[in-house]
Amino acid sequence: MHTPITLSLAKNFGYNDFSGQIQGNFTLKAEGPQDLVRVIFLIDGQPMAETTQAPFKHNFNTDDYPAGVHSFIAQGYTASGQELISKEIRKEFISGSESRSQTAKIIIPLLGVVFGALLISALFSIRVGRKKLESLPPGAPRSYGALGGTICPNCGRPFGMHIWGLNMLVGKLDRCPYCGKWSLVRHQSLEALHAAEQAELTAAQDNRQFQAPSDEERLHKDLEDSRFQDL
Ligand SMILES: [Zn+2]
Incomplete structure (x- = not known):
């Protein structure tokens, strides 16, 4: 043995x-x-x-x-x-050369799955994000979250940046939760954010800019959003 x-x-x-x-x-x-x-x-x-x-x-x-x-x-x-x-x-x-093509056979579908998942989660976020416009009283204190806050260039209201915002070279493509507009935004200092909160109050006294949008306005914004998705 x-x-x-x-x-x-x-x-x-x-x-x-x-x-x-x-x-x-x-x-x-x-x-x-x-x-x-x-x-x-x-x-x-x-x-x-x-x-x-x-x-x-x-x-x-x-x-x-x-x-x-x-x-x-x-x-x-x-x-x-x-x-x-x-x-x-x-x-x-x-x-x-065979091993390289074998590796490609494994890696390329894997990359496809990863990018597919990213795309699905991005589209899902856009759809979920589109559903609800937040109504927060002007000047109210708010949390800006881990990603920090920014100021919407469209309506001027400060909001916390979203995790699903798309990082671009010059900033982040994110959607304002108050007016629903997509724009390129950058991190803003707390001072700037607080100043923007105050500005909401002042502006609210002047006009009705911050009231919840009408159905007609919502439809218009949905059209704007779908234009963005076609990109
Ligand atoms: Zn806005």
């Missing part, structure tokens, strides 16, 4: 997948009994390396061998001369 010797294959860099296709730099490693003194690594029954130093390892590159299916076996010898044979590992070597 032989003491077992086990052979394993680990990727250093390159490509491997569940179907057994590999490409790149790999290490074969043999582990056996304490008195293991010599290991020969075989590829397709032919010696590829021999080592008398533990840990018993051999580093190789698949590009040094023809493409196709190859088998590996570790053949070990103990100090007392007992011969040990590992189980066989079978792998299909593929070329560098």
Whole structure:
């Protein structure tokens, strides 16, 4: 009864997948009994390396061998001369260009899923955001949230920036929760935000600008929003 010797294959860099296709730099490693003194690594029954130093390892590159299916076996010898044979590992070597196209086959659909999810969440946010216009009395204190506050260039009311706002080079594309208008906004200082809250009060005394929009106004804003979505 032989003491077992086990052979394993680990990727250093390159490509491997569940179907057994590999490409790149790999290490074969043999582990056996304490008195293991010599290991020969075989590829397709032919010696590829021999080592008398533990840990018993051999580093190789698949590009040094023809493409196709190859088998590996570790053949070990103990100090007392007992011969040990590992189980066989079978792998299909593929070329560098094949591995790149295989990687693309995996990565590209993944990217598609990620961007699809981003797009769906952005569209969902726009729809949810469009449903409700907030009515907050002019000058009322409000929370600006973790993203900080900004001031709507359309109606001049300060609001907390939204997590679903789209980051652009020159600012963030966000929607004012009071007038429903999309615009490029930047972070504003607390002083500026408080000043804008005060300005709401002053303006409210002058006109009816901050009353909830009529149905006709809402329809108009929905049209504006859908114009934005067509972009
Ligand atoms: Zn506004």
